[in-house]
Amino acid sequence: MPNPSVTSPQGIQLRRAVTSSFLGSVVEYYDFLLYATASAVVFSKVFFSTLDPLNATLASFGTFATGYLARPLGGVLFGHFGDRLGRKRMLVITMILMGVASTLIGLLPTYAAIGVLAPVALVVLRVLQGIAVGGEWGGAVLMSAEHATTRRGLWASFTSAGAPFGMVLSTGALTLTAATLSEAAFLSWGWRIPFLMSVVLLGIGLFVRLRVEETPVFEAERSRATRVPLLDVLRNHPKALLLGAGVGLAAFVAQGTLTTYLIAYGVRTGFTRQTVLNGLTLSSALAVIGIIGWAALSDRVGRRPVVLAGAVLMAAFGFVLFPMVNTGNAALLTIALILGQSVLHPMMFGPLAALYTELFATRSRYTGASLGYQIAGLGAGLGPLLFAQIDASSGGTSTTTISVIIAACCLLTVGCVLALRETRSQDLTSVSPVAPGTETLAAKPSSA
Numbered sequence: 001m002p003n004p005s006v007t008s009p010q011g012i013q014l015r016r017a018v019t020s021s022f023l024g025s026v027v028e029y030y031d032f033l034l035y036a037t038a039s040a041v042v043f044s045k046v047f048f049s050t051l052d053p054l055n056a057t058l059a060s061f062g063t064f065a066t067g068y069l070a071r072p073l074g075g076v077l078f079g080h081f082g083d084r085l086g087r088k089r090m091l092v093i094t095m096i097l098m099g100v101a102s103t104l105i106g107l108l109p110t111y112a113a114i115g116v117l118a119p120v121a122l123v124v125l126r127v128l129q130g131i132a133v134g135g136e137w138g139g140a141v142l143m144s145a146e147h148a149t150t151r152r153g154l155w156a157s158f159t160s161a162g163a164p165f166g167m168v169l170s171t172g173a174l175t176l177t178a179a180t181l182s183e184a185a186f187l188s189w190g191w192r193i194p195f196l197m198s199v200v201l202l203g204i205g206l207f208v209r210l211r212v213e214e215t216p217v218f219e220a221e222r223s224r225a226t227r228v229p230l231l232d233v234l235r236n237h238p239k240a241l242l243l244g245a246g247v248g249l250a251a252f253v254a255q256g257t258l259t260t261y262l263i264a265y266g267v268r269t270g271f272t273r274q275t276v277l278n279g280l281t282l283s284s285a286l287a288v289i290g291i292i293g294w295a296a297l298s299d300r301v302g303r304r305p306v307v308l309a310g311a312v313l314m315a316a317f318g319f320v321l322f323p324m325v326n327t328g329n330a331a332l333l334t335i336a337l338i339l340g341q342s343v344l345h346p347m348m349f350g351p352l353a354a355l356y357t358e359l360f361a362t363r364s365r366y367t368g369a370s371l372g373y374q375i376a377g378l379g380a381g382l383g384p385l386l387f388a389q390i391d392a393s394s395g396g397t398s399t400t401t402i403s404v405i406i407a408a409c410c411l412l413t414v415g416c417v418l419a420l421r422e423t424r425s426q427d428l429t430s431v432s433p434v435a436p437g438t439e440t441l442a443a444k445p446s447s448a
Contacts, residue, residue: 025162034170068381074134075370099202106195138370146215157295246416248376290346310347318406
C-alpha cells in the first residue's frame with residue numbers, strides 16, 4: 001500500500017507527525033545533551049570546584065549518568081499512560097517537563113553560593129530531564145511510525161535524527177557563548193544562557209505538536225487497551241525486550257563515548273575546548289544525514305544488515321579512536337568524530353526507531369519500545385562515567401581497556417541482532433515472533 005498523497009488528510013497528518021516528532025526530539029535532546037556537553041566542560045568547575053580535575057570530571061559525569069538511570073522510569077511511566085490514553089497527550093507533558101527542568105538548571109546557584117545544595121538540586125533536575133526524555137522518544141517514534149504506511153524506517157528516523165540536531169544546537173549555543181565571553185564570564189554566568197534558551201524551543205515545539213492527531217493504529221486499538229501494558233510486555237514479549245535492549249546497547253555506548261567522554265578527554269589531552277566543540281558540532285550536523293540515510297536504506301535491505309555492519313565496524317574503530325585523538329592534531333580529531341558519530345554510529349542508531357516499533361503489539365508498544373530503548377540508553381550514561389573512572393585509576397595513561405569495552409558491547413549487539421528476525425515488513429497491527437525464520441502471528445487483543 002503506497003504512502004498517502006501529501007495533500008490528502010492522511011498525508012497531511014503524516015507530515016505533521018514527522019515534523020512534530022523531529023522538532024520535539026530536537027527540543028528534548030537540545031536540553032538533555034546540552035547537559036552532557038556542560039558536564040564535560042563546565043559543571044566540574046561550577047558545581048564540583050572543591051575537587052581535583054579528574055575527580056571533578058568523574059563527579060560531573062556521575063550527575064550526567066543519573067539522567068540515563070531515570071530514563072527507563074520515564075519510559076514505563078509515560079508508556080503506561082501512552083498505551084492507555086494515547087501518544088499525543090504524553091508527548092505534550094514530556095516536552096513541558098523537559099523545558100521547565102532545563103530552564104531551572106540555568107537558574108541554579110553554584111557551589112560557591114549555596115554549597116552542597118547546588119549539586120543536589122542539579123541531580124534532582126537531571127532526574128526530571130531523564131524521566132522526560134525517557135517518555136518522549138517512544139511516543140515521538142510511534143507518532144511517525146503509526147501514521148506511516150510504507151517507508152517506516154525513513155519516517156521514524158526523523159525522531160532519532162532530532163538527537164544530533166539537538167546536539168548541534170546545544171554545542172553551537174555553548175560554543176558561541178564561550179567564544180564571545182571571557183573564561184571568567186563564561187564560567188560565572190555565560191553557561192546559563194543556552195539553558196535559558198530552551199524556553200524558546202519549547203514554545204515552538206508545543207505549537208507544532210498540538211496540531212497533530214492521535215495515530216490511526218492506536219485509535220483502532222483504543223477500546224482494547226490492556227490494563228497494565230508493562231505486564232503485557234513482560235509476559236508476552238520478554239525476549240523482544242531483552243534482545244531489543246541488547247541491539248541498541250552498542251549504539252548508546254558509542255554515543256556516550258563520542259559526544260560526552262571524548263570532549264573531556266580531548267580537552268585533557270591538550271586540545272582547546274573550542275576545538276573539540278567545533279568538531280563535535282560538525283559531526284553532529286552530519287549525523288542527521290547519516291541517521292536518515294541509513295534508516296532509509298534499512299527500508300530496502302532490512303534493519304539487521306545495517307545494524308550488524310555498524311556494530312562490527314564500530315568494534316574495530318574503538319581501537320583507533322583514541323590514538324587519533326592522542327596525535328594532538330585537530331584535523332585528525334575532527335575526522336575521528338565524523339567517522340564515529342556521522343558514519344558508524346548512525347548505522348547502528350538509524351534503524352532502531354523502526355525496529356523497536358516493530359517488536360511490540362499496539363496495546364503495549366509505547367511501553368515496550370520505550371523500555372527497551374531506554375535500557376539500552378543506559379550505555380550512553382554509564383559509559384562516560386565508567387570510562388572516566390578507568391581513566392582516573394590509570395592516571396590517564398591508557399585507553400586500551402575502554403576500547404575493549406566498546407568492542408565487547410558491539411559484539412553483544414551483533415549477537416542480539418542475529419537472534420532477532422527481520423522486522424521491516426512487519427504489520428503494526430500484528431504481533432511478530434522474535435526468532436529468525438518464524439512466521440508472523442496475528443495479534444489477539446487482550447481485554448481491558
